[in-house]
Amino acid sequence: MTSSVRDIQGVFDCVADDLGRVDERVIRAGSVDYPLVASLLGDIVAARGKRLRPLLLILANRAFCPSMDRVVPAAAGVELLHIASLIHDDSIDHAALRRGQPTLNSSLSSGAVILVGDYLFAQSAILAAETEIPRIVSIFASTLGDICDGQLREMFDAHRLDQTRDEYQRRIYGKTASLFAGAAEMGAYLGEADDDGLGRLRAFGMHIGLAYQIIDDVLDFRASEDVLGKPAGNDLREGVVTLPTMIFAEALSPGASDRQALEDVIAGNENDAAAIDRLVTRIRASGALDEASDEAERHVARAKAEIMPLHRRDVAGMLSDYADFVLSRSS
Amino acid sequence: MTSSVRDIQGVFDCVADDLGRVDERVIRAGSVDYPLVASLLGDIVAARGKRLRPLLLILANRAFCPSMDRVVPAAAGVELLHIASLIHDDSIDHAALRRGQPTLNSSLSSGAVILVGDYLFAQSAILAAETEIPRIVSIFASTLGDICDGQLREMFDAHRLDQTRDEYQRRIYGKTASLFAGAAEMGAYLGEADDDGLGRLRAFGMHIGLAYQIIDDVLDFRASEDVLGKPAGNDLREGVVTLPTMIFAEALSPGASDRQALEDVIAGNENDAAAIDRLVTRIRASGALDEASDEAERHVARAKAEIMPLHRRDVAGMLSDYADFVLSRSS
Numbered sequence: 283m284t285s286s287v288r289d290i291q292g293v294f295d296c297v298a299d300d301l302g303r304v305d306e307r308v309i310r311a312g313s314v315d316y317p318l319v320a321s322l323l324g325d326i327v328a329a330r331g332k333r334l335r336p337l338l339l340i341l342a343n344r345a346f347c348p349s350m351d352r353v354v355p356a357a358a359g360v361e362l363l364h365i366a367s368l369i370h371d372d373s374i375d376h377a378a379l380r381r382g383q384p385t386l387n388s389s390l391s392s393g394a395v396i397l398v399g400d401y402l403f404a405q406s407a408i409l410a411a412e413t414e415i416p417r418i419v420s421i422f423a424s425t426l427g428d429i430c431d432g433q434l435r436e437m438f439d440a441h442r443l444d445q446t447r448d449e450y451q452r453r454i455y456g457k458t459a460s461l462f463a464g465a466a467e468m469g470a471y472l473g474e475a476d477d478d479g480l481g482r483l484r485a486f487g488m489h490i491g492l493a494y495q496i497i498d499d500v501l502d503f504r505a506s507e508d509v510l511g512k513p514a515g516n517d518l519r520e521g522v523v524t525l526p527t528m529i530f531a532e533a534l535s536p537g538a539s540d541r542q543a544l545e546d547v548i549a550g551n552e553n554d555a556a557a558i559d560r561l562v563t564r565i566r567a568s569g570a571l572d573e574a575s576d577e578a579e580r581h582v583a584r585a586k587a588e589i590m591p592l593h594r595r596d597v598a599g600m601l602s603d604y605a606d607f608v609l610s611r612s613s
Numbered sequence: 614m615t616s617s618v619r620d621i622q623g624v625f626d627c628v629a630d631d632l633g634r635v636d637e638r639v640i641r642a643g644s645v646d647y648p649l650v651a652s653l654l655g656d657i658v659a660a661r662g663k664r665l666r667p668l669l670l671i672l673a674n675r676a677f678c679p680s681m682d683r684v685v686p687a688a689a690g691v692e693l694l695h696i697a698s699l700i701h702d703d704s705i706d707h708a709a710l711r712r713g714q715p716t717l718n719s720s721l722s723s724g725a726v727i728l729v730g731d732y733l734f735a736q737s738a739i740l741a742a743e744t745e746i747p748r749i750v751s752i753f754a755s756t757l758g759d760i761c762d763g764q765l766r767e768m769f770d771a772h773r774l775d776q777t778r779d780e781y782q783r784r785i786y787g788k789t790a791s792l793f794a795g796a797a798e799m800g801a802y803l804g805e806a807d808d809d810g811l812g813r814l815r816a817f818g819m820h821i822g823l824a825y826q827i828i829d830d831v832l833d834f835r836a837s838e839d840v841l842g843k844p845a846g847n848d849l850r851e852g853v854v855t856l857p858t859m860i861f862a863e864a865l866s867p868g869a870s871d872r873q874a875l876e877d878v879i880a881g882n883e884n885d886a887a888a889i890d891r892l893v894t895r896i897r898a899s900g901a902l903d904e905a906s907d908e909a910e911r912h913v914a915r916a917k918a919e920i921m922p923l924h925r926r927d928v929a930g931m932l933s934d935y936a937d938f939v940l941s942r943s944s
Contacts, residue, residue, distance in 0.1 A: 315762075316769045370731060374724030393705030396727055397765050400701060403731070404758035407738060411754045416745040423738035430732035431646075437725055438647045 290607035293600045297340050300350060300357075304336045307358035311405040312365070319398055322389055326365065329383050334608070335360045335465045338490070341604060342469030342483045345589070345597040349472050352413045356472060359409030359422060360465045366402035367429055369395060374433075375520075418468050425464035432456020441521035443531060443548045450525055451492065458498075459491025466490075482588045486601065489585035494608050496578040499524035500571050501612070503562060515562035521548050525577060529570040540564055582609045621938035624931045628671050631681060631688075635667045638689035642736040643696070650729055653720055657696065660714050665939070666796045667692045669821070672935060673800030673814045676920070676928040680803050683744045687803060690740030690753060691796045697733035698760055700726060705764075706851075749799050756795035763787020772852035774862060774879045781856060782823065789829075790822025797821075813919045817932065820916035825939050827909040830855035831902050832943070834893060846893035852879050856908060860901040871895055913940045 294301065312327045314320050336357035343353050371377075372385040373395040379385060386395045403426070410422040435453040439445060466487030470480050502517045503526055517524050523531075527544070534541045543561055546552035565571070582605045592598040625632065643654045667688035674684050702708075703716040704726040710716060717726045734757070741753040766784040770776060797818030801811050833848045834857055848855050854862075858875070865872045874892055877883035896902070913936045923929040 314765070316765060318769075319765070367731075370727055374727055391768075392723070394765075394768055396701055396705055396730075397761055397768065399727075400698075400734070401758065401761035401765060403734060404754060404761050407754035408751075408758055411747065411751040414747040414751075416742065416747065416750070419747070419750045420739075420742040420745075423735060423742045427732065427735035427739055430728055430735050434645070434647060434650070434725075434728050434732060437722075437728065438650075 284610060286603070286606040286610040289603035293341070293603050294337070296600065297337065297344075300340050300353070301333060301336060303350075303354045304340075304357045304361065305333070307354055307409065308361050308365075311358065311362055311409060312402065314401065318389070319394070322386055323398065323402075325383075326369075326386070333361060334494075334604075335364055335461055338462060338487060338604065339465040339469040341597060341601055342466040342487070343473040344469075345483065345592050345594050345601070346470060346473030346475040346479060349474075352415065352418075352472050353469065355409045355412040356418055356422075356468050357465075359406045359412075360461065360468070362402050362406035362409065363422070363426060363429075364461060366399045366406060367433075369399040369402065371433070373399065374437075413472070415472070417471055421464050421468050421471070425460050428456045428460035428464075430456075432458070432460065436522060439523070441549050443523060443545055445523050445528065447525070447528060450523070450528060454492060454495040454499075455488070458495035459488050462491030462494065463488040479592075482591070486585045486588045486605075489581040489588070490605055490608055493578040493581040493585070493605075496525055496574055496581070497609065497611060500526055500574050500578070503565055503571055505612070515558055518547050518561060519553075519558055521550050523548060525574040526565055526570045529573045530565045530568050533568065533570070578609060582606070615941060617934070617937040617941040620934035624672070624934050625668070627931065628668065628675075631671050631684070632664060632667060634681075634685045635671075635688045635692065636664070638685055638740065639692050639696075642689065642693055642740060643733065645732065650721070650725070653717055654729065654733075656714075657700075657717070664692060665825075665935075666695055666792055669793060669818060669935065670796040670800040672928060672932055673797040673818070674804040675800075676814065676923050676925050676932070677801060677804030677806040677810060680805075683746065683749075683803050684800065686740040686743040687749055687753075687799050688796075690737045690743075691792065691799070693733050693737035693740065694753070694757060694760075695792060697730045697737060698764075700730040700733065702764070704730065705768075744803070746803070748802055752795050752799050752802070756791050759787045759791035759795075761787075763789070763791065767853060770854070772880050774854060774876055776854050776859065778856070778859060781854070781859060785823060785826040785830075786819065789826035790819050793822030793825065794819040810923075813922070817916045817919045817936075820912040820919070821936055821939055824909040824912040824916070824936075827856055827905055827912070828940065828942060831857055831905050831909070834896055834902055836943070846889055849878050849892060850884075850889055852881050854879060856905040857896055857901045860904045861896045861899050864899065864901070909940060913937070 309327050312323045314323065339357040339360055340353060343349060368380065369386060372380055372387055373392060376387060377385050378388050386398060390398065410419050432453050432455065436457060439449060439453060463484050467480060467484040470483035475483065499517065502524070503514055505514060518527065531544060543552070543557065547558055547561055585605050586602055589598045589601050640658050643658045645651050645654065670688040670691055671684060674680060699711065700717060703711055703718055704723060707718060708716050709719050717729060721729065741750050763784050763786065767788060770780060770784060794815050798811060798815040801814035806814065830848065833855065834845055836845060849858065862875060874883070874888065878889055878892055916936050917933055920929045920932050
């Protein structure tokens with residue numbers, strides 16, 4: 283066990299009761315009348331990984347005045363929003379597996395998968411509304427908007443190599459970081475943080491989320507198929523240009539043969555598995571993955587800087603462990 | 614022009630300014646950065662029919678203390694929720710046309726259509742949150758849940774002839790009536806109605822919505838292809854059992870040849886167009902459509918009874934015209 287995994291386990295242990303209550307609400311909101319869907323959803327909810335987003339909301343709340351009664355529905359809403367968005371994501375990608383587990387696509391028609399996702403969006407909105415706090419609902423709704431915006435950008439930016447890092451950052455902010463930022467802001471708001479505290483926690487969440495997605499994009503090149511549940515280089519195959527690819531492309535001279543190979547793959551004109559594997563190997567060997575990881579590390583450092591002034595040093599320590607864990611994850 | 618169309622035009626004229634502000638918010642919320650999607654969405658929003666749901670919200674509000682500042686975002690949110698749900702509906706049905714107009718499915722990938730629907734759900738939630746009134750958000754969220762529940766029921770109840778009228782009513786309540794009920798309740802709540810007023814307006818909306826869907830289900834058998842944009846008997850073809858089919862089936866003796874034909878079509882074992890047309894003709898000739906229309910009429914009568922005690926007789930008159938219009942619509 284690496285030290286960051288050990289540390290995050292300590293953080294989980296510390297909030298285990300609260301997370302248990304959140305989980306129970308998530309499971310209840312995901313239970314439906316249709317036996318087939320209920321059993322599939324139950325599996326998905328139960329198999330859900332690390333519950334990082336509710337954990338962040340709870341920690342952000344504890345950094346100020348803990349208020350668990352309203353934190354539980356808000357955190358459950360955040361987790362359900364995440365699950366709903368993964369379900370639509372898998373449906374859009376026609377993915378049969380996520381983290382090696384079957385997705386709903388394997389058992390339900392595409393129409394049913396869309397509806398189940400919509401149903402969970404509704405349940406997450408019901409949980410947010412249960413807090414009866416307009417600001418929480420408003421953060422929640424705008425976060426959902428940001429997630430959709432990021433996903434639409436990813437789709438419409440695909441197959442184009444001429445993208446700036448700003449475009450990439452905007453996209454991953456929407457797709458991933460907005461929910462971390464929103465979760466942290468909700469937790470802080472429910473803890474009655476002042477404007478400075480709200481801003482700091484939101485920024486913490488945002489940088490953590492950006493780091494999280496960059497690591498994800500690095501792992502897409504680095505990890506082996508049995509860890510990802512899909513072949514390495516999946517983003518390339520889909521024509522999605524991520525930070526490692528950008529860094530790799532920036533270092534190529536205009537006439538380099540790698541450039542033509544990359545352009546062909548991104549444009550979708552080259553689908554040969556061996557050609558894509560060669561490109562993955564070239565990107566791995568180029569140092570682009572390390573450079574991208576450095577960028578994630580810088581985001582984590584900026585996240586940690588935001589929480590330096592928190593009075594609750596114990597909670598700041600847990601947030602710092604949380605940040606290290608996001609950076610260290612390998613799956 | 615029939616008298617009910619003339620009357621509803623008078624109602625529209627009376628709230629034209631308010632509806633104009635709602636429309637402007639709907640269009641603004643539906644405008645996105647991606648030129649292709651923006652133009653498609655613009656067409657869909659502009660081509661949108663009668664704006665019956667925002668109209669109901671505005672009228673319900675005027676029955677008490679009009680409060681236009683908060684009514685506009687709430688009504689725009691209701692209309693966007695409706696549009697988003699139609700987009701997912703069309704995507705699930707792979708429909709190329711709605712009311713004779715091309716759907717998003719004709720121009721975008723199925724994944725993009727899911728995301729555009731999600732994006733509009735998010736925008737509708739943002740509008741509801743803008744009212745900053747927890748109860749409005751809560752009605753909004755639970756309505757979204759009811760809609761998804763109704764659509765899931767329709768999907769999982771399909772291809773089964775052994776359905777009760779209660780099951781049918783629960784399904785169309787979710788799918789259609791919940792949004793009319795929610796719109797009317799939101800309008801009344803924003804008008805500071807007391808509990809009696811809230812209950813009456815909600816019941817009014819619910820009965821109107823049930824009548825609306827029953828009429829829809831009758832029109833599916835009655836109307837010709839150029840009005841519906843799809844062949845008559847489409848529900849039968851999809852294995853969806855609606856009120857006219859239930860009434861027709863109830864009157865058949867167990868051994869009747871029509872029963873076997875119906876069971877085969879509903880189960881999806883008979884896809885021959887001529888056989889389905891014959892069944893549509895039999896159902897048309899059976900009197901089941903008139904009986905179903907009578908049921909819609911009873912719902913409209915119950916809706917009107919709910920608004921009898923309203924002090925604002927002018928608004929009650931407009932709500933009554935609204936009810937007549939829903940009953941009289943032929944497309």
